[in-house]
Amino acid sequence: MVMDVNINKSSITAGTFSFGIMNSIEHWPNERVMGYDAIIIDAVDPEFIRKKVFKLRGHHNQDIFLKPIFLLKSSGKLDPVLNELIDGVLFSLEQIDLIVGRVQEIFLKSNDILAIKSTSFEAEIINKVINFMTSRDKKKLAPIPYIHSGIGYFIPEISVNFGINDEHNVLRIMQIAEDEGLFTSTFSERVYLCTNCNGGYLNYREVCPKCSSSHANTEDMIHHFTCAYVGPISDFQNTIDDDLNCPKCNKTLRHIGVDYDKPSVLHTCQNCNHRYQDYHVKAKCLSCHFENPVENLISKEIRNYVITRKGISVAYNGFISTSKDFDEIPGTVKYDVFKIMLRYEIERLRQNDYTSNIGFVHISNAGEIYSRIGVDRQKSLISEMIEILRQNLRSADFISFYDASTLVLSMNEIPNKIANKILNEIANLTTVLLKRNFKSIDIEIKTNAVSLETQISHELQLQNLMKSVDRTPTNNNPENPPKSID
Numbered sequence: 001m002v003m004d005v006n007i008n009k010s011s012i013t014a015g016t017f018s019f020g021i022m023n024s025i026e027h028w029p030n031e032r033v034m035g036y037d038a039i040i041i042d043a044v045d046p047e048f049i050r051k052k053v054f055k056l057r058g059h060h061n062q063d064i065f066l067k068p069i070f071l072l073k074s075s076g077k078l079d080p081v082l083n084e085l086i087d088g089v090l091f092s093l094e095q096i097d098l099i100v101g102r103v104q105e106i107f108l109k110s111n112d113i114l115a116i117k118s119t120s121f122e123a124e125i126i127n128k129v130i131n132f133m134t135s136r137d138k139k140k141l142a143p144i145p146y147i148h149s150g151i152g153y154f155i156p157e158i159s160v161n162f163g164i165n166d167e168h169n170v171l172r173i174m175q176i177a178e179d180e181g182l183f184t185s186t187f188s189e190r191v192y193l194c195t196n197c198n199g200g201y202l203n204y205r206e207v208c209p210k211c212s213s214s215h216a217n218t219e220d221m222i223h224h225f226t227c228a229y230v231g232p233i234s235d236f237q238n239t240i241d242d243d244l245n246c247p248k249c250n251k252t253l254r255h256i257g258v259d260y261d262k263p264s265v266l267h268t269c270q271n272c273n274h275r276y277q278d279y280h281v282k283a284k285c286l287s288c289h290f291e292n293p294v295e296n297l298i299s300k301e302i303r304n305y306v307i308t309r310k311g312i313s314v315a316y317n318g319f320i321s322t323s324k325d326f327d328e329i330p331g332t333v334k335y336d337v338f339k340i341m342l343r344y345e346i347e348r349l350r351q352n353d354y355t356s357n358i359g360f361v362h363i364s365n366a367g368e369i370y371s372r373i374g375v376d377r378q379k380s381l382i383s384e385m386i387e388i389l390r391q392n393l394r395s396a397d398f399i400s401f402y403d404a405s406t407l408v409l410s411m412n413e414i415p416n417k418i419a420n421k422i423l424n425e426i427a428n429l430t431t432v433l434l435k436r437n438f439k440s441i442d443i444e445i446k447t448n449a450v451s452l453e454t455q456i457s458h459e460l461q462l463q464n465l466m467k468s469v470d471r472t473p474t475n476n477n478p479e480n481p482p483k484s485i486d
């Protein structure tokens, strides 16, 4: 393949792609990085390379963290963590046409990835990791023992998002991702972390049970068979020769195993002079200096992860929230609980002669709205929305989050027409609330309520209801609400 190659000091173009050449002399602000299709790091200092790669891959902007990165280097063994985070190595700029295909591949895969703002930090990190994996066609995440890791093991694609003091969050977030069905995992190793700061750099040592000092002298205990005296070897020693003489009977000891033995050792604390045979083991945290009794250390499993099909779909659909994010919103029940309550309601309907309904309130552009505000404000906005709902529903009605954009409601013992009227009213009030907070955004709210059937399972009725979300028109005019369906 013949390609146009154009080199100047800080950039190079090859094919249709522009490569920024980052060195340790010039400053590279984010805008400059975004101006190129790919980045080549031209440096020999491993610390500089590591810092640059971590900064790019740990960035929150998708245009930066998905950027193809190559290293320009002549020799040397590549850090295994960096190896997972870069897209290739060049030995000279003349080889540039060899990496154009790789950049092309990454661009094609990245095109389909949806950039979305998640409602929680956890969901955002999960989104980010999966988007990076998808753009590189990676299916696995493997922990690597790493000297620069705060917990001793580094899963490059996720750990790069954390400072050394926050890295324990990697294990917590991967657990959430697994609970959500996005990854499966297998055991790799066990680590022990500081109870005070979750750090993994621990100095284990034997300490005095009285004062916890590790400064001790240890000597053999001697048991003289002849007179039954037991004492530390220093009691038997003298300053003149190497002979051992019993302080009790004055006899010279002859052969170990014949007239004496060494049943144990004795420690003498050099700090408090306490003499002891059984020491304690403590792990001093090198990050926060806390003395951890080893039996209290936080034991954590380091695991290998494989992405599931559901996980891969996150890259194309976005992962707005984990199911935990909405668990603690007052006035709502967990989705699992909602389903159980719905099943009971269907049972009740079989014995009675009234109508109950299930419905939804769906904000079509919730992602856009959430991305305008921080996580704390999202929670307070959601709480306000739930309050509006609660004021318009009766206490026997229950609400749950189906996902970050959709609430499901059960509206019991009222005709369907009334249920839809109430939902319209809720949509109008919610629109007013959101308009007040987001003047420049069009609010797109959809609602619908259907009567509960006694012949169809609650699961299927919920599925049908959720499928109908896309077919439902937007209720976006508070002054002139759409007519309810008769």
Ligand SMILES: [Zn+2]
Pocket: 194, 195, 196, 197, 198, 199, 285, 286, 287, 288, 289, 290
């Ligand atoms: Zn600590």
Ligand SMILES: [Zn+2]
Pocket: 208, 209, 210, 211, 212, 213, 269, 270, 271, 272, 273, 274
């Ligand atoms: Zn002591």
Ligand SMILES: [Zn+2]
Pocket: 224, 226, 227, 228, 229, 246, 247, 248, 249, 250, 251
């Ligand atoms: Zn003796």
